[in-house]
Amino acid sequence: METTRQTGGCQCGAVRYLARGELGYPHICHCRMCQKAAGNYFLPLAAAKRDHFELTRGEPKWFHSSDLVRRGFCGDCGTPLFYDIPEADFINIALGSLDEPDAVRPLMQSNTDRKMSWFHALDSLPVEPEPETPDRENAIAATNHQHPDNDTKSWPLGEI
Known part of the structure; x- marks a missing residue:
């Protein structure tokens, strides 16, 4: 039987991780701390067993949002990565x-x-009628600095 394996990391690729096994309690948290930490209206989270989790590149920076919880993020690009209760x-x-992300x-x-x-009204919002123009999409693709959605031996590509 194949073990579930989830990889991920920050936008710039400085911090990468691996979680083996199913992720527990996948949920959306609407608390104000999560809103602020994500810079968004909510933060989707799921738990990886600590002994099935490892950092595979870099180290996150940590912010103690309370005496009980710390939040891990990339110190280079700022991507929110972890909600951690150290004990x-x-x-x-x-x-x-x-x-x-669609896999979980x-x-x-909460x-x-x-x-x-x-x-409740989001689905009734109008949808932008025109997608990005091909010229703009090509310009963005040609200058993209975002880490791909997979592990790389080095990052940026070509660096050792």
Whole structure:
């Protein structure tokens, strides 16, 4: 039987990680601390057992958002990566930092008293009628500095 394996990391590639096994309690947290840490309206998280988790490149910086919790992020690009309770046997991974974020579907929501009151109306918002122009898409692709959604031996590519 193949073990589930999730890889991920920050936008610039300075911090990468590997989690083996199923991720537990995939959920969306709406608390104000998670909103601030993510710079967004919520933060999707799931737990990896600490003994099945490893950093494969670099080290995150840590911010103690409370006396009980620290949050790991890339010190170079600022990507939020982890919600960590140091004495727990697990570490929470920010699901958007996974190489395949669609592979882990949140099953719960927490702290919904801070959930945006207008979320129910998102599907009724108009959709932009025109996608990016090919010229703009090509210009972005040609100058993309974002780490790809897979492990690399070195980063940026070509560096040793």
